[in-house]
Amino acid sequence: MQRRLRSASMKKTRVRVPSGTVMRFRRKKPNYMQCGSCGAKMVRKRLRQSGVAKLSKIGKRPERPLPHLCPGCMREQMKMRARGL
Numbered sequence: 001m002q003r004r005l006r007s008a009s010m011k012k013t014r015v016r017v018p019s020g021t022v023m024r025f026r027r028k029k030p031n032y033m034q035c036g037s038c039g040a041k042m043v044r045k046r047l048r049q050s051g052v053a054k055l056s057k058i059g060k061r062p063e064r065p066l067p068h069l070c071p072g073c074m075r076e077q078m079k080m081r082a083r084g085l
Helices: 047-054 071-083
Strands: 008-017 018-025 031-034 041-045
Touching: none
Parallel strands: none
Antiparallel strands: 008 018, 031 041
């Protein structure tokens, strides 16, 4: 097996062919982003590098202060910071 195929990002599938079964490899589809605090599913899916390259600069960077958190957790975090806790 080639070294580039021995990655966790490659999905392995067995395919039956007339000579027997062979392993075929394809890239896994990216899952949704998750909140870093509560683990809730975020709105947008992750993008591969080729997909990120097609976005505009505004599409690449987040608009809110804590992009790794969902809106609810972000509000709570901002409240805690404002209160000095």
